[in-house]
Amino acid sequence: MIKEVIVVEGKDDTVAIKRAVEADTIETNGSAIGKDVLARIKLANERRGIIIFTDPDHAGERIRKIVASHAPGCKHAFLPQELASYNGDIGIENASPEAIRQALSSLRTETDSIHGEITLDDLMQAGLLVHPQASERRLQLGKLLGIGYANGKQFYKRCASFHISREEFYTAVDQLGYRLEDNGS
Structure with a gap:
């Protein structure tokens, strides 16, 4: 089980993460992240640490910045677009379990x-x-x-x-x- 809580964009991302690894997730439900979700993310970061794992697109980068600004010292996982694409759709939910495991094994910690x-x-x-x-x-x-x-x-x-x-x-x-x-x- 991964110690940190993985922050993803939505339910389909959670399903993809759970196919690849045993981990808890928090879903932002898109870029309009509510105060309650940010409070859960902050608490998770203080207690267990978080890994931000958003889609490799403009919206995902926006969410990454918002979450990182509320979670000092968080970790980041990055997935290349070509490993997260299916029929023109880009998202973590499209990645193979192996690609997800690889991204989670190459974490970067922000300062x-x-x-x-x-x-x-x-x-x-x-x-x-x-x-x-x-x-x-x-x-x-x-x-x-x-x-x-x-x-x-x-x-x-x-x-x-x-x-x-x-x-x-x-x-x-x-x-x-x-x-x-x-x-x-």
């Missing part, structure tokens, strides 16, 4: 840190900003680092809040072959 080891220059050097394939590169690197997809600004913040080290970052960048030539600037 309040706004300054990490990774700089904006590091992101530029890896072609994650202002590059024709920047979005695709962030998608692939986010998968490899276990922090999910994010726009450039959010990717930078995630590297800091999840304490991604320079060594970890550049190992992943090199594995994907993303390091750009130094242009002398």
Whole structure:
């Protein structure tokens, strides 16, 4: 049994989680999260800890931010869109039990840190900003680092809040072959 309570968006997500692992869940019932649900999440975080496991889409990211702002030190599980898609629908409920177990085995703990080891220059050097394939590169690197997809600004913040080290970052960048030539600037 997973010690932490897993925060998901809805009932179908709970069913998918329970097919994959033995765990308790709290459902947000979408992005209009009520005060009572936030109070349950806060209590669960204080007593057992929580894992935020929302859909890999815009609404899921919005819910993730809301929940994380009420649960300091929470853990995050990320699932790539291609493992959560079925007939054009994106959601945890579409993921296989194995994909869910994999996401739950690669948790990241969030901190309040706004300054990490990774700089904006590091992101530029890896072609994650202002590059024709920047979005695709962030998608692939986010998968490899276990922090999910994010726009450039959010990717930078995630590297800091999840304490991604320079060594970890550049190992992943090199594995994907993303390091750009130094242009002398």
